[in-house]
Amino acid sequence: MLTPRLYLAQRLSALILAPLVIGHVAVMIYAVQDGLSAAEILGRTRGSIGWALFYGLFAAAVAVHAAIGLRVIAHETLGLKGRGLAALTWAIFALLLGLGLRAVWAVTAGGAA
Amino acid sequence: MTTAQKSGSGTDTIGNHGTGEGADESAGSSAPGAALSVSVWRGGPGGGRFHDYEVPARESQTVLDVVSWIQQEAEPALAYRFACRVGMCGSCAMTVNGVPRWTCRTHVQRVAANGRLQIAPLRNLPVIRDLAVDMDPFFERWTAAEGRFHPGTTRHDPMAPVDPASPARREADAAIECINCAVCHAACDTVAADPDYLGPAPLNRAWTLLNDAKDEGRDAILDAVAGRGGCLSCHSMGSCTRHCPNGLDPMRAIAGLKRATALRALRGRR
Ligand code: SF4
């Protein structure tokens, strides 16, 4: 069950995610091919505003996109609606955003400060 | 049926159906004395079961012919619906071997599996009795989707010009020949999963009105289709388009409504 704004938010977050996912996969392949160790990777990401922005945006877009998608599934398969549905949407959003940003923090800021 | 708007389009277009539901097929001959094994669902709102009948196979036989034969020769109390028998009225739809179809234009030869037919009422609508379903929930959605003309002028005003070549009119024309058969409604899994969902046919009608130069209900239509159970609930899986016997493309119409709805929200007018 979607409102026009939720619909737009899901489309826009997908639009943002598409290039970020490609970038993420490219980075992964690069890191593996190059045989970078965890310490070497952390050495590049720590203190980098660029990587913090890249993965921060990534985590935020995932949280928006997935929360709305799961909301639709919860409505259709569990029959959830109204406040329960809104609460579930926000809870999923907050959980994903929290986990994502914590990970971003750990690889970009952790230890650098 | 009041909404089969065919005026002016000429009867020659009726029967010119994109998906070619067997209408133009040359039926081969059946062996004399051959019989079909037909299972027909019988029962009511509380439940029912399939009853088996042997029906003589005939050339160019339609599924509706088979049902009529059973009612006339074997089971006088069998409840089912039809009217025009030529694919115009939209009243004869049933589930044939698991697939929703207009039975008056579905040739047995095309759908029978080894001489077997299983005929059940349409899905996603309450059964009244046997093969007759209650169409009220279908037409109530039609109303809820603002699937009615919204006049903005009186007889004293000049007529709004309609340019048949304009993109909007072409969109409307491509979607207009709906016969309200509810085949798409039965085919749609979102209708099955979400009791609020308006469904493909009412949304398809809303789309034709949105593209009608004479209809002045733009905001009312968009309010109706943007809300709960509206076009945004569609998953674009296309069962409606696949099964529409008239070759219409409700999925495309709904995609158009989604665009119009999203654009309106982007402009801050929801
Ligand atoms: S495209 Fe939309 S309306 Fe058509 S069958 Fe799929 S969900 Fe239903």
Ligand code: SF4
């Ligand atoms: S859109 Fe097609 S399948 Fe649906 S009610 Fe109209 S004619 Fe029937």
Ligand code: FES
């Ligand atoms: S009887 Fe009218 S459409 Fe089949």
